[in-house]
Amino acid sequence: MNRRIDITLTVNGERVSRSVDTRIHLIDFLRGELGLTGAHTACEHGVCGACTVRVDGDAVRGCLVLAASLDGAAVETIEGLSDSGEIRDLQEAFVARNAAQCGYCTPGMLVTAADILTQAPNASREEIREHISGNYCRCTGYQAIVDAVEDTLTARRTREAVR
Amino acid sequence: MKWPAMGYARVDSLDELWRALDAAGPEAQILAGGQSLLATLSFRLSEPSGLFDITRIAALRGVSVSGSTLRIGALTRHAELGSDPLVAAHAPLLAKAAPLIAHPAIRNRGTIGGSLALADPAAELPACVVALDATIVIASKGGERRVPAADFFQGLFSTDLQPGEIIAAVEVPVATAASRQTIVEVTRRSGDYAMAGLAAVLSVQANGQVETARLVYFGVGSGAEIAGGASAALVGRPLDDASIAAAQAALTDDLDPPGDLHGGPELKRHLARVLTGRALSSFLAPAEQAA
Missing domain, CATH: 1.10.150.120 ([2Fe-2S]-binding domain)
Structure with missing residues (x-):
């Protein structure tokens, strides 16, 4: 199985294409790859809610979503909600x-x-x-x-x- | 901590999944909503060689009614259970359970199939499907097989699922006019796993006599615990203060709860008795409840 996956998604309305390591979650992708540091990394096992972002319109725990699974998804972060x-x-x-x-x-x-x-x-x-x-x-x-x-x-x- | 290195692949159909599972071997796992599985990776409680993402397999989606059976696709999310009109009409227990499962952001991703496959002893949905006498539809390369929910769960985080099999759907007998269904639980924080909980499904005849009863407790044992004695204490009697007290008394022999971080066995037994009173009283007419 692949350890890297090419994904194309929209983040705060902008189209983004990246090759991502399959082991990283959405928040490390947003913070590390895209420089969007609004969503915070904290407990990293779904308990605390500091990493809450939207995927396809729904609020989700970003630390419990694989970045690799988001091909075609629409992600909104606090930066996007603030700008809009x-x-x-x-x-x-x-x-x-x-x-x-x-x-x-x-x-x-x-x-x-x-x-x-x-x-x-x-x-x-x-x-x-x-x-x-x-x-x-x-x-x-x-x-x-x-x-x-x-x-x-x-x-x-x-x-x-x-x- | 960060997740271990692992592979990932999305499969878009069941045929593709069977081929992928054959090729990958037993160390690969199936990823649905991921709301428990991905947390276990953070604790390194599991280190799969790779994850097969089944969330886009259309055959595992959807809620429908056929005759006297409600079929709920394995990928139905907890939030959908809470809002689906067919679920509300035909399996009100599941609609009532949905808001008790974790928090909104978790309910937006977590699936019924994932929760049942995990078989967490403190989770709501395993107890609900046992109380509803539902059937688990299991799919594999060889076709489908059906297992009664009570036989599907085999203990702590353990089920009848074999390698190469997945849950495809849950089939629930639709509620009738005689059905009484409710779920109650005690938690430390709203949305946390239950310290103790009860899924109760009764059939009550027009004359007020209890025809059938399934009281299924969670958070008090190694899985969804059917309380045979307490259930039997209700059958053939009118539902009233006396029969409710009889059910509570019978619990002593039904449950053998292990102690946990929340407290010892006696606390769990006490909570189970209190929840039994709350659940069964909710089925009484308002005038009787006030009495």
């Missing part, structure tokens, strides 16, 4: 609520929380906590993170109502 403006209000709420302390978990938190904004616009605090339960914050700043997500949901609902 999709979660600008959420990011501003994180700043306003001081929801990033050391900041290590923040990219994963944002990608995970972005799903709540689209899938559960009326989520309660309890539901927000449940949805981000797979993302660790070792500063234990969860209260502020839930505040920031809740503020964003409330603001979006208010804007929707005015419109």
